[in-house]
Ligand SMILES: Cc1cc2nc3c(=O)[nH]c(=O)nc-3n(C[C@H](O)[C@H](O)[C@H](O)COP(=O)(O)OP(=O)(O)OC[C@H]3O[C@@H](n4cnc5c(N)ncnc54)[C@H](O)[C@@H]3O)c2cc1C
């Protein structure tokens with residue numbers, strides 16, 4: 001039997017739909033199967049709604065500071081239902097756009113639960129009503145919140161899925177986990193007037209990020225009232241009359257609700273992967289080679305179920321890579337695509353202040369590496385954004401390896417997420433500070449921090465004290 005499609009995709013999240021769009025552009029026939037709406041976690045339960053909630057929280061914070069800028073304003077009540085409606089509006093607009101785009105590119109979208117099947121005829125995705133055969137299959141079923149075995153009721157004990165659906169905010173909340181989700185929710189809830197206790201099992205927030213920058217973020221969260229308890233592994237949670245009580249070491253903490261933000265586990269069981277010859281790691285991730293090829297012939301995996309950072313833009317990059325790889329193998333794309341390197345992928349924590357980074361820290365950059373710190377107290381734009389009386393402006397650190405290449409950029413401060421795309425260019429293009437010292441940055445922008453760091457590393461500092 002001849003293949004019905006060139007490519008069949010299981011999961012229409014960031015990785016799956018990016019693969020579908022790119023493959024269709026390259027002339028491949030594509031079927032994409034998802035049991036939920038196209039767009040996946042990022043669009044419906046992740047990046048987009050959390051950033052809308054964070055933006056609403058920023059509006060409230062800005063209004064509360066308005067008098068320091070000479071603008072009279074009084075804070076009214078916070079209407080969580082209205083914030084949710086605003087976030088839903090953003091999501092549904094983007095969802096409509098994505099649905100239209102997939103249709104216009106000719107991608108066949110099937111709304112059904114699917115599983116992988118591999119036979120002598122090749123790979124296929126089975127749905128209740130059909131078998132979708134293809135020359136190649138991409139599995140991109142993503143990840144779901146770790147629940148730690150706690151009894152999630154969606155009212156007192158929540159995951160981020162539930163937290164984004166709240167129509168009233170609690171007065172008190174416990175956030176379990178000091179990773180990205182925990183820190184973003186602690187930040188936004190604190191700005192919306194919730195009294196937050198954050199429990200983190202290890203001795204630091206956000207492992208992997210510049211320790212000094214994490215300290216700046218921590219001080220700022222504490223200044224806004226977040227009670228941060230490190231070395232506090234939560235072991236149990238029980239519902240009480242007033243909400244929930246959590247045990248963490250010798251501590252017991254009570255609040256109206258508990259958000260569990262303790263990582264996300266790959267969605268890889270019960271969908272025929274191992275039966276089809278795909279190897280899973282002990283953590284349940286799909287084992288792939290450098291080309292995102294699984295142990296099963298012509299079956300690829302992409303996105304959160306592949307070990308590494310769980311980020312939407314990594315999913316896009318994976319999806320695009322797989323589409324081009326398959327098209328190349330089918331003779332429809334002239335060149336072999338370049339595999340995605342996790343180290344080149346920028347990361348942003350959208351809390352207040354933000355943390356943004358790409359590449360490696362100074363500690364990880366190896367012998368002979370050096371770095372420069374540019375403090376945003378010297379940056380005009382950062383000073384304009386800062387309300388009078390606020391203490392910390394933030395800092396940008398640029399890291400250079402012994403061979404002269406820029407291998408890391410790390411920043412903490414208001415709106416520093418806007419810097420990191422340039423950081424990704426510098427790191428991804430293996431630029432040296434000398435290469436880019438002549439590139440002119442507009443004044444007054446936060447981006448001048450990068451020019452200052454380049455100049456300093458190239459031995460010609462301007463506003464940095466030598
Ligand atoms: C609260 C939160 C905030 C986040 N914020 C950011 C952010 O700001 N920036 C960022 O880069 N990343 C963020 N992320 C991470 C980002 O959402 C994920 O990295 C991204 O969605 C992963 O894409 P994916 O395609 O691998 O999986 P997903 O987006 O999870 O898509 C998987 C799809 O597979 C479908 N599926 C699963 N099993 C089956 C089956 N058997 N049959 C049919 N369909 C199936 C699911 O319905 C889903 O639509 C956030 C995540 C969360 C939870």
Ligand SMILES: NC(=O)c1ccc[n+]([C@@H]2O[C@H](COP(=O)([O-])OP(=O)(O)OC[C@H]3O[C@@H](n4cnc5c(N)ncnc54)[C@H](O)[C@@H]3O)[C@@H](O)[C@H]2O)c1
Nearest residue numbers: 177178179180181182199200201233234261262263310348
């Ligand atoms: N801005 C963004 O890019 C963004 C935003 C949200 C989520 N995400 C992605 O979603 C993924 C999941 O985020 P996350 O924050 O849930 O996971 P995470 O792995 O980043 O952090 C989980 C934290 O929970 C802690 N923890 C685990 N068990 C605990 C316990 N019993 N008690 C106390 N602490 C405990 C861990 O030590 C860890 O610090 C991340 O990998 C991230 O890439 C990205």
